[in-house]
Amino acid sequence: MSVTLKEIAKKAQVSISTVSRVINNDTNKPASKETQDKVWKIVRELGYVPNQNARNLIKGQESIIENTNTRAIGCIFTSTKDTYNDPFFSQIARGIQDEVSKRGYILGYSFSSCDMSFSSLYNNLTSNPVDGAVILGRFSEDVLNFLKQNIKNIVYTGVNYVDAGFDEVICDGYKGAMAAVEYLISLNHREIGFIGSTKELENVVNEHRYEGYLDTMNKQEIPVKKEYIQDVELSTADGFTGMDNMIKRLGKDKLPTAIFCANDLVAIGAMKALHKNNIKVPEDISIIGLDDIELSEYVTPGLTTIKVPKVELGKFAVKMLIDKIENGHTLPVRVNVPFTIIERESCRAIN
Known part of the structure; x- marks a missing residue:
């Protein structure tokens, strides 16, 4: 049985016209932010599918999901x-x-x-x-x-x-991360860090690159050190900040010998932070990314990475x-x- 605007309005304790205005983003007489959030929460809970335009909402005409x-x-x-x-x-x-x-x-x-x-x-x-x-x-x-x-x-x-x-x-990305960490291990690295997102997103999309890093370290019986992990957004600026924070916290002499970055933007930001602190790549620390964006070939040194097509x-x-x-x-x-x-x-x- 289809859900009606009346049912949504009753559950939200607002008028049907308010529900209609919220769903259609009516800027002439907008509802409060609190009311909008409440209505959309109920819309999602009840599985209501809005119609294609405001005039059709009350008439119950065909929804956009069927408009092919x-x-x-x-x-x-x-x-x-x-x-x-x-x-x-x-x-x-x-x-x-x-x-x-x-x-x-x-x-x-x-x-x-x-x-x-x-x-x-x-x-x-x-x-x-x-x-x-x-x-x-x-x-x-x-x-x-x-x-x-x-x-x-x-x-x-x-x-x-x-x-x-x-x-x-x-x-x-999970297997790509495993390949990146295994590559570092093949170069005899055992002190390996991670910079990237570590969080699950409301149990819908897990961050598999971080899981790949952890599982490979555990499989190879290499200790995972929390001080070598930086949870950041996947951007150059956040890669820079994550690496800079690690350097400030640990000092130059206690850094890992290698770091897997969740994408190339993070890796490039991390390399910038290392350069700022007079730490050489790869002489002092090795960096590997994941993506192979075009810029990775042109930074100095050229970034080793996992190529995603x-x-x-x-x-x-x-x-x-x-x-x-x-x-x-x-x-x-x-x-x-x-x-x-x-x-x-x-x-x-x-x-």
Whole structure:
């Protein structure tokens, strides 16, 4: 049985018109932030799917999840607000755009949902209806449920498994992290640190790169030292701050001999902090990243990293999404694309 605005209004203890204004982001007579949060919480709890525009809400016409055959595909960045500036995601987006055009579809929208209210997110989804969307980046359970309610066909792509009931195209960040740490161990490093995100995100997308680091250290019976771990966002600035904090806390003589950084932006920031403190890479400390963004080849020293085929992730995601749209496969499918180790100059063997 479908949920009505009246039921939402009753549970939220507000009027039906207030619910309608919240869902449609009516700026002429906006509800308070507290009321908006309450209404959207109930919308998600009850599984209500809003209709395509404000006039249709009370009439109960067709919801956007059923509005297909547009030959348009959306792209939603659900990671940090700096996703657009992250070369990892921009390369995936390039692959998406190339494949969308090749297949005779159009890119209906491309936006970041980070820090976006549910009313704004809904308006972004409804302003340009699409047949399906590619999701990039980590997301909370609330965002996951909202997207599933409002988009019929979804494919996720990235380096973390999501196991959210829809198709995934993955370059396994867990195994990539294991390969990075094993590479450092092969160079005789035993004091190995980690800089990157260590937190789970509301039990929806776990940070598998950190898990890969921990599991490899434990498998090789190498002690994991908490003082060698820095929990930071995956950006150059946070990589710099994390490394700088470690240096200030431990001093130059008590640093690990090698560090695995969760992505190349973090690694480049960490290398900048080491340079600032007159610590040489790789003579004093080895650094390895994960991504192989273009900049990694041009920093000094060149960054050793795990290469993720970013453009291919985007292309495979579109191929899988269009197959779902046109052929209607129902079982969630996961495609794994391989990674490779790119050896440059930021790591060295020790005795």
